[in-house]
Amino acid sequence: MRCCNFLPFKFSKMCYRVKPKFTDKKFVEIDQHGVKSAVKLRKKVFALMDYNIPDLIENGSGEMKSKMNLEDSVDDFDISLIQKRFPSITLGSAPQVDLYDGTTSNSEATIISATEGFEQNFYDSSEARQVQNTLSEASWPFDRSSVTFSASRKDDSFPLTSQSEETLDEVTREDSQNKVGLQSQSNLTLNELSLDKSVDCLLGLTKRQYQLLDNCGLHTLRKLLHHFPRSYANLQNAHAKIDDGQYLIFVGEVLSSRGVKASCSFSFLEVIVGCQIADRESACENVTDEVEQKKTIYLHLKKFFRGTRFTYKPFLNSIANKYQVRDIACVSGKVRTMRAKDHYEMREYHIDVLEDGKDLSLCAKERPYPIYPSKGGSNPTFLRDIIARALHALPVNVDPIPKDIREEFGLLSLHDAYCGIHKPMDISEADLARKRLIFDEFFYLQLGRLFQMLEGLGTQIEKDGLLEKYKRPENNTACTEEWCCLTKKILELLPYTLTSSQLQAVSEIIWDLKRPVPMNRLLQGDVGCGKTIVAFLACMEVIGSGYQAAFMVPTELLAIQHYEHLLTLLENVDEVKCKPTVALLTGSTPLKQSRIIRKGIQTGEISMVIGTHSLIAERVEFSALRIAVVDEQHRFGVIQRGRFNSKLFCTSSIPSMEDAITDGSSKSDDYMAPHVLAMSATPIPRTLALALYGDMSLTQITGLPPGRIPVQTYTIEGNDKGFDDVYKMMMDELKDGGKVYLVYPIIELSEQLPQLRAASADIEVISDRFPEYNCGLLHGRMRGDEKEETLRKFRTGELHILLATQVIEIGVDVPDASMMVVMNSERFGMAQLHQLRGRVGRGTRQSKCILIASTASSLNRLKILEQSTDGFHLANMDLLLRGPGDLLGKKQSGHLPEFPITRLEVDGNILQDAHVAALKMLSASHDLEKFPALKLELGMRQPLCLLGD
Numbered sequence: 045m046r047c048c049n050f051l052p053f054k055f056s057k058m059c060y061r062v063k064p065k066f067t068d069k070k071f072v073e074i075d076q077h078g079v080k081s082a083v084k085l086r087k088k089v090f091a092l093m094d095y096n097i098p099d100l101i102e103n104g105s106g107e108m109k110s111k112m113n114l115e116d117s118v119d120d121f122d123i124s125l126i127q128k129r130f131p132s133i134t135l136g137s138a139p140q141v142d143l144y145d146g147t148t149s150n151s152e153a154t155i156i157s158a159t160e161g162f163e164q165n166f167y168d169s170s171e172a173r174q175v176q177n178t179l180s181e182a183s184w185p186f187d188r189s190s191v192t193f194s195a196s197r198k199d200d201s202f203p204l205t206s207q208s209e210e211t212l213d214e215v216t217r218e219d220s221q222n223k224v225g226l227q228s229q230s231n232l233t234l235n236e237l238s239l240d241k242s243v244d245c246l247l248g249l250t251k252r253q254y255q256l257l258d259n260c261g262l263h264t265l266r267k268l269l270h271h272f273p274r275s276y277a278n279l280q281n282a283h284a285k286i287d288d289g290q291y292l293i294f295v296g297e298v299l300s301s302r303g304v305k306a307s308c309s310f311s312f313l314e315v316i317v318g319c320q321i322a323d324r325e326s327a328c329e330n331v332t333d334e335v336e337q338k339k340t341i342y343l344h345l346k347k348f349f350r351g352t353r354f355t356y357k358p359f360l361n362s363i364a365n366k367y368q369v370r371d372i373a374c375v376s377g378k379v380r381t382m383r384a385k386d387h388y389e390m391r392e393y394h395i396d397v398l399e400d401g402k403d404l405s406l407c408a409k410e411r412p413y414p415i416y417p418s419k420g421g422s423n424p425t426f427l428r429d430i431i432a433r434a435l436h437a438l439p440v441n442v443d444p445i446p447k448d449i450r451e452e453f454g455l456l457s458l459h460d461a462y463c464g465i466h467k468p469m470d471i472s473e474a475d476l477a478r479k480r481l482i483f484d485e486f487f488y489l490q491l492g493r494l495f496q497m498l499e500g501l502g503t504q505i506e507k508d509g510l511l512e513k514y515k516r517p518e519n520n521t522a523c524t525e526e527w528c529c530l531t532k533k534i535l536e537l538l539p540y541t542l543t544s545s546q547l548q549a550v551s552e553i554i555w556d557l558k559r560p561v562p563m564n565r566l567l568q569g570d571v572g573c574g575k576t577i578v579a580f581l582a583c584m585e586v587i588g589s590g591y592q593a594a595f596m597v598p599t600e601l602l603a604i605q606h607y608e609h610l611l612t613l614l615e616n617v618d619e620v621k622c623k624p625t626v627a628l629l630t631g632s633t634p635l636k637q638s639r640i641i642r643k644g645i646q647t648g649e650i651s652m653v654i655g656t657h658s659l660i661a662e663r664v665e666f667s668a669l670r671i672a673v674v675d676e677q678h679r680f681g682v683i684q685r686g687r688f689n690s691k692l693f694c695t696s697s698i699p700s701m702e703d704a705i706t707d708g709s710s711k712s713d714d715y716m717a718p719h720v721l722a723m724s725a726t727p728i729p730r731t732l733a734l735a736l737y738g739d740m741s742l743t744q745i746t747g748l749p750p751g752r753i754p755v756q757t758y759t760i761e762g763n764d765k766g767f768d769d770v771y772k773m774m775m776d777e778l779k780d781g782g783k784v785y786l787v788y789p790i791i792e793l794s795e796q797l798p799q800l801r802a803a804s805a806d807i808e809v810i811s812d813r814f815p816e817y818n819c820g821l822l823h824g825r826m827r828g829d830e831k832e833e834t835l836r837k838f839r840t841g842e843l844h845i846l847l848a849t850q851v852i853e854i855g856v857d858v859p860d861a862s863m864m865v866v867m868n869s870e871r872f873g874m875a876q877l878h879q880l881r882g883r884v885g886r887g888t889r890q891s892k893c894i895l896i897a898s899t900a901s902s903l904n905r906l907k908i909l910e911q912s913t914d915g916f917h918l919a920n921m922d923l924l925l926r927g928p929g930d931l932l933g934k935k936q937s938g939h940l941p942e943f944p945i946t947r948l949e950v951d952g953n954i955l956q957d958a959h960v961a962a963l964k965m966l967s968a969s970h971d972l973e974k975f976p977a978l979k980l981e982l983g984m985r986q987p988l989c990l991l992g993d
């Protein structure tokens with residue numbers, strides 16, 4: 045066999061076997077063949093095999109020993125001395141610490157407290173701060189002159205070794221102190237502030253790497269830096285037993301450092317670090333031996349480079365020379381056991397060379413090790429390296445938020461935040477960094493929305509007024525005396541008195557209605573708290589001032605219910621000069637009638653219209669629409685809600701109501717978009733509401749009307765015994781004069797889901813079971829009039845049991861319905877179940893709600909409902925359990941801004957800060973002209989077209 049064919053064959057075989065014992069033998073064979081390139085080939089073998097250096101040293105030829113220059117190193121190196129300085133080297137395996145693992149903030153709190161405890165025990169942080177690490181490995185390709193470092197960061201993760209670099213650090217420190225700040229923002233060059241430079245500004249980035257980043261969508265520094273770690277491994281000091289895949293931290297001596305060209309386009313750096321650790325195994329064998337046994341382990345740190353340019357000798361030498369034999373280094377990362385005993389490979393690692401005379405205790409500190417999610421096929425180690433480079437390339441004064449705002453809200457600078465999230469010295473630093481980045485996510489959202497609202501206003505006074513309104517929402521109420529006559533009259537005629545929370549809500553809304561700026565308000569309240577009357581009163585206020593009102597609901601059933609309710613309320617309103625004319629407009633309204641109604645709306649004869657989506661149809665033209673109420677607003681898209689905005693009114697008043705105009709504001713209010721009052725009966729946590737509707741004012745009705753008895757909730761497993769019990773309870777309730785809802789997840793039986801009970805299939809079963817009571821069926825496939833007829837019969841008592849699907853979930857108000865049974869209730873979300881439950885307990889009767897679960901295991905989640913009837917509490921629980929996406933449903937969560945790092949369920953307080961900060965900035969400069977960097981950043985983050993409807 046020809047030598048050139050033979051050698052590759054032999055090598056490939058060796059590599060395949062990966063048996064270090066054969067290494068020497070094979071080398072002898074190579075030498076025997078006298079191949080010129082034997083040395084070269086040998087390097088390739090090293091590259092491709094898990095070879096065993098000490099074996100080579102002990103068993104190998106002298107030539108090899110001298111080449112490797114390792115013998116002395118091993119002899120001289122007394123790791124035990126160093127290890128004595130690290131009393132913390134006691135821990136073994138460590139679980140990975142997930143940044144976002146838990147569903148509550150507890151996990152984060154535990155991590156922090158655990159770390160704090162650890163730090164207290166093992167080192168004095170002031171000492172630790174003194175240590176300087178060496179230049180990180182990833183820094184080699186940079187143009188060092190362009191790199192600046194933040195001095196405000198307590199520990200620099202990218203410490204410098206040379207004097208000149210320290211001087212640079214000093215300069216930067218002064219620089220950062222002087223430059224950043226509210227007054228000086230105009231001094232910053234916008235170029236410097238831009239995080240949106242292409243990643244190709246990173247020196248040393250190969251074409252292939254650039255391509256890779258581009259493919260993953262990480263084409264700018266911002267994108268790259270916003271690829272946040274998924275979690276942090278909690279680095280532990282190596283103990284005797286090292287397992288595959290652990291993230292460990294070691295201190296040891298560099299035994300060798302080599303840059304090896306493995307092929308014409310492939311090279312690698314290998315640094316071998318020897319570390320001494322306690323030898324548990326031999327200690328166990330020799331129990332009488334009091335002296336602790338030590339053993340040396342060998343870490344093979346490997347880093348691979350692909351590309352011809354990385355195979356040149358100067359490059360290989362430069363990377364190898366960064367680590368000198370006998371350097372003491374702190375190595376952290378993921379270990380992989382090699383075949384040879386006590387040899388471990390690390391491909392994902394971080395190495396810091398420690399300087400002489402420095403306190404090494406820092407190395408014993410637990411250090412979070414960022415773990416990145418892979419993206420677009422690029423591996424996490426690669427991303428880690430590139431991100432490290434991006435951090436180096438990041439100018440220190442990259443922060444568009446002025447210094448005084450940062451100080452006021454206790455925020456890190458943006459530069460430090462990026463360093464802190466990607467290379468934290470400890471978990472608390474990562475946490476601070478995270479706080480800053482979350483702040484930014486909320487801040488720009490709030491800023492953008494407020495900015496846009498201000499832009500829509502003409503005068504400075506109006507702008508100041510709007511900001512003032514947001515700053516002091518508690519002052520924004522109109523007391524009852526300020527209400528118009530019609531509203532006051534209806535208030536008097538109500539068969540009940542409003543609760544204080546309802547009164548407050550009406551006052552807030554009416555205050556807003558009197559402003560020249562279109563209101564955009566969300567009225568939230570628990571099921572049955574009495575939102576409808578609050579909205580009606582708001583409509584009356586507008587009508588009483590000579591304008592029109594529209595009330596849009598998601599279902600026809602609800603529209604009819606509200607219409608009838610309002611007519612009853614207005615029946616007694618005789619003394620008022622102009623009694624409002626109310627119309628009902630839904631998809632089922634006969635064509636002729638709907639034409640008449642539309643005409644009435646257009647001429648202004650109709651002052652209020654209640655209806656479904658039909659109200660926002662283009663053909664419906666209002667004469668003077670001043671308020672649009674959108675009930676169950678989450679059922680409508682943002683666009684649909686926004687449609688009302690196009691219904692500007694062009695005359696100042698309705699002809700028939702001219703006399704009623706009291707506020708005299710009409711003239712100036714021509715061509716204004718109507719006020720929008722959105723209502724939600726699905727309480728969503730305040731944070732989520734603000735995030736979703738950042739541009740909306742929020743009014744909450746907190747209590748329930750007096751005399752309500754909380755609904756008793758029971759969870760029961762749906763087995764034979766369970767159903768027997770439920771039927772018995774139903775019978776008792778019916779005998780007692782009550783009415784029962786049975787709620788089903790589906791209408792017809794399904795072959796795919798045989799465990800589900802279906803409404804139409806059960807009607808016979810229930811009728812047979814309760815022969816002396818009348819049963820009715822209500823579901824979404826029925827015609828509008830059929831549904832209405834069935835509901836009417838149930839309301840009047842002709843029907844005693846109503847088998848329904850979730851069509852009854854919203855708005856159905858039958859006050860004397862006193863019991864609800866929900867079949868397969870695990871199929872419903874918590875908020876949905878709460879809504880359903882809200883259909884009972886609306887009168888003075890003690891009501892029950894029975895949640896039947898298909899399996900025992902699903903009972904736990906339902907038990908939360910057993911314990912609480914507070915919708916806000918349940919919404920919070922739901923948010924924690926399912927996250928905002930599921931809680932809001934597809935339609936609405938589609939409008940939730942993307943929060944890459946924020947968890948809305950736990951980060952609510954930061955949102956409040958961000959809101960205040962945004963108001964401050966805009967108060968200082970309405971158009972942000974004083975803060976060009978901030979304005980630029982806002983434009984980058986929030987393309988304004990995405991913000992509005």
Ligand SMILES: Nc1ncnc2c1ncn2[C@@H]1O[C@H](COP(=O)(O)OP(=O)(O)OP(=O)(O)O)[C@@H](O)[C@H]1O
Pocket residue numbers: 540541542543546569570571572573574575576577725749750854855856857859882886
């Ligand atoms: N202050 C009050 N005192 C007594 N009853 C009230 C009061 N306010 C409203 N109600 C009555 O409470 C019932 C529920 O009111 P309403 O339908 O407005 O609630 P809601 O908040 O819209 O509920 P849902 O979210 O279920 O639609 C109605 O029958 C209403 O007449």
